Amino acid sequence: xxxxxILMISLFxxxxxxxxxxxxxxxxxxxxIKGSDTMVNLVQILAEEYMAKNPGAPIAVSGGGSxxxxxxxxxxxxxxxxHSREWRQKEIDLAWEKGVKPRFFVIAVDCLSIIVNEKNTVxxxxxxxxxxxxxxEIKNWKAVGGPDKVVSLYGRQSNSGTYVxxxxxxxxxxxxxxxxxxxxxxAQIIEGILQDEGGIGYVGVxxxxxxxxxxxxxxxxxxxxxDNKSPAFSPLDKAAVDRGDYxxxxxxxxxxxxxxxxAVSAFIAFEIGPEGQKIVERxxxxxxxxxxKEQNEKNLR
Amino acid sequence: xVPKRMREVRLSRLKEEGIKAFFFTNGVLAVVVLVGIFGLxxxxxxxxxxxxxxxxxxxxxTWDPTSPEKAxxxxxxxxxxxxxxxxxxLLIAMPVGLGVASYLSDVAHWRVREVVKPIIEILAxxxxxxxxxxxxxxxxxxxxxxxxxxxxxxxxxxSFLLAIMALPTIISLSEDSLNAVPLSYAEASLALGASRWxxxxxxxxxxxxxxxIASFMLGMGRAIGETMTVxxxxxxxxxxxxxxxxxxxxxxxxxxxxxxxxxYHTTHYYGLFAIGLxxxxxxxxxNLVADVILSKYQxxxx
Numbered sequence: 001x002x003x004x005x006i007l008m009i010s011l012f013x014x015x016x017x018x019x020x021x022x023x024x025x026x027x028x029x030x031x032x033i034k035g036s037d038t039m040v041n042l043v044q045i046l047a048e049e050y051m052a053k054n055p056g057a058p059i060a061v062s063g064g065g066s067x068x069x070x071x072x073x074x075x076x077x078x079x080x081x082x083h084s085r086e087w088r089q090k091e092i093d094l095a096w097e098k099g100v101k102p103r104f105f106v107i108a109v110d111c112l113s114i115i116v117n118e119k120n121t122v123x124x125x126x127x128x129x130x131x132x133x134x135x136x137e138i139k140n141w142k143a144v145g146g147p148d149k150v151v152s153l154y155g156r157q158s159n160s161g162t163y164v165x166x167x168x169x170x171x172x173x174x175x176x177x178x179x180x181x182x183x184x185x186x187a188q189i190i191e192g193i194l195q196d197e198g199g200i201g202y203v204g205v206x207x208x209x210x211x212x213x214x215x216x217x218x219x220x221x222x223x224x225x226x227d228n229k230s231p232a233f234s235p236l237d238k239a240a241v242d243r244g245d246y247x248x249x250x251x252x253x254x255x256x257x258x259x260x261x262x263a264v265s266a267f268i269a270f271e272i273g274p275e276g277q278k279i280v281e282r283x284x285x286x287x288x289x290x291x292x293k294e295q296n297e298k299n300l301r
Numbered sequence: 302x303v304p305k306r307m308r309e310v311r312l313s314r315l316k317e318e319g320i321k322a323f324f325f326t327n328g329v330l331a332v333v334v335l336v337g338i339f340g341l342x343x344x345x346x347x348x349x350x351x352x353x354x355x356x357x358x359x360x361x362x363t364w365d366p367t368s369p370e371k372a373x374x375x376x377x378x379x380x381x382x383x384x385x386x387x388x389x390x391l392l393i394a395m396p397v398g399l400g401v402a403s404y405l406s407d408v409a410h411w412r413v414r415e416v417v418k419p420i421i422e423i424l425a426x427x428x429x430x431x432x433x434x435x436x437x438x439x440x441x442x443x444x445x446x447x448x449x450x451x452x453x454x455x456x457x458x459x460s461f462l463l464a465i466m467a468l469p470t471i472i473s474l475s476e477d478s479l480n481a482v483p484l485s486y487a488e489a490s491l492a493l494g495a496s497r498w499x500x501x502x503x504x505x506x507x508x509x510x511x512x513x514i515a516s517f518m519l520g521m522g523r524a525i526g527e528t529m530t531v532x533x534x535x536x537x538x539x540x541x542x543x544x545x546x547x548x549x550x551x552x553x554x555x556x557x558x559x560x561x562x563x564x565y566h567t568t569h570y571y572g573l574f575a576i577g578l579x580x581x582x583x584x585x586x587x588n589l590v591a592d593v594i595l596s597k598y599q600x601x602x603x
Contacts (some may be wrong), residue, residue, distance in 0.1 A: 004401070100361055150451070150452075152451050152452060157537070157558045157559075158366075158558070158559060159365045164367075167369060168369075173370075174369065174370060175365055175368050175369070175370050176365075177540075178363065178378075178538060178539040178541075179538050179539035179540045179548070180535035180538055180539075181452070181454055181537060181538050181548045182536075182537040182538065182539075182550070182558065183536075183537070184532070184533065188437070188533075191437060191438075192452055192454065195441070195442055195445055195453070196445070196451040196452040197451055198451045199451065199452065268500075298468040
């Protein structure tokens with residue numbers, strides 16, 4: 001993956017040196033994608049598969065964070081921005097001032113499942129309760145209708161995008177409890193929950209299944225409700241995730257500066273089409289719902 | 302025209318000078334690299350203290366540089382965690398190591414020793430990742446079951462694993478120094494009517510003490526600096542530890558976790574180097590103490 005990237009960059013550089021005309025032609029043709037680190041692997045793989053089918057359409061993908069991608073669109077230094085958060089009003093205003101009218105596409109849905117040990121009697125939580133648990137305000141499962149057991153927190157390390165996502169969307173931008181055990185990856189969190197009857201953890205949905213495609217023995221996936229009044233949904237309920245009813249999910253976006261040109265729109269069409277969505281699913285993300293699909297197609301025109 | 306003999310002498314002298322210069326360069330290079338590393342560490346760590354008061358850095362318990370509320374840079378919890386897990390490891394490894402060394406040097410049949418000692422030395426070559434893995438899948442569940450803690454990712458687990466990692470060094474070096482005690486000491490003791498136990502405890506171990514202490518210090522050095530094992534097995538919770546059954550985060554684990562993704566030239570980045578500096582000073586003190594103890598005993602022996 002990286003080798004390809006380096007090769008492409010060096011080829012691009014060589015082209016620039018060799019002949020300014022060829023360089024410029026390539027520059028125009030090469031699709032530049034920048035932004036979210038959560039999405040960089042997914043989009044890289046999408047780009048590789050797309051390039052394998054369309055050899056004449058080089059794509060370069062790089063990370064840097066959602067903010068980097070968004071400002072690159074505003075400054076018109078890239079063709080597509082990956083962003084895992086929505087644009088702030090300030091950013092949209094700034095783009096319009098510069099004459100850029102960004103268009104947004106949802107290419108996948110990132111979904112976190114909240115898991116506990118199967119011996120835990122708790123079945124569902126509200127996002128408020130979940131936040132309070134991770135902030136360290138609820139210390140015993142009794143407080144949320146569970147057994148009289150101390151809550152044992154499992155989470156990711158601060159360099160993980162998932163850590164930030166939980167902090168922003170569930171903890172309400174407040175501090176994690178210092179008692180949270182910070183694990184090296186999704187698999188380690190699951191190992192911990194399997195043993196720990198008081199444990200709670202968050203992992204990507206793809207990690208829940210064993211090699212037969214069944215939910216791993218010993219863990220229980222909690223249903224999560226937006227608030228007290230709303231019903232709780234499981235992240236495994238595809239229809240609920242598609243409707244946007246599962247609260248610990250976020251759309252993964254791409255933005256273009258204005259109406260995408262033919263090359264860019266062909267790539268986006270591939271991403272949101274059946275082939276691209278199959279890759280999205282394979283990489284552990286969720287496919288987009290009907291509403292997003294409709295909006296995407298409107299924006300492509 | 303220069304006579305042949307003189308030319309030869311000049312040539313060999315030149316060769317000698319060249320070889321001397323080569324070894325000199327090598328010697329200097331090692332020192333330069335060391336000084337360079339220290340200089341880099343110092344120059345990258347110092348900017349941290351422009352923004353973090355030294356007092357807060359060393360005395361505050363909360364480390365949360367990416368907090369959306371207020372970034373905090375206190376490493377007291379991590380210092381205590383590192384010292385705790387190291388002390389725990391030594392508490393286990395010192396008696397066991399000395400026991401095994403005594404057994405190998407004084408009790409075991411020479412054939413047993415010839416087999417066991419290389420095996421113990423091979424233990425030193427087990428990668429720390431593998432030891433950490435054992436901690437997660439083997440010792441963790443056992444600790445959880447014995448103490449009913451729900452999980453075994455805590456300081457006790459880390460201490461246990463570090464003890465295992467320090468044992469080969471301690472056993473091997475202690476056994477060597479026990480063997481190096483002159484035979485006449487033991488013979489004299491036995492001739493005076495002392496039992497083998499008394500000979501071992503009162504004569505051989507005191508005579509070999511400098512080597513034994515050196516082995517403890519080397520084991521300790523390994524335990525303080527070890528990263529991967531504690532990163533995997535101790536849970537990495539940032540809270541202040543209240544006992545060996547709490548999850549802890551050591552200084553090394555914190556650097557390993559955060560350095561990969563930290564934006565360069567920020568307070569957080571400099572702060573991580575400052576932790577490295579503290580770690581460096583800690584190991585330096587350990588080595589210094591070891592040296593002082595060693596030279597004291599050597600003087601007494603003479």
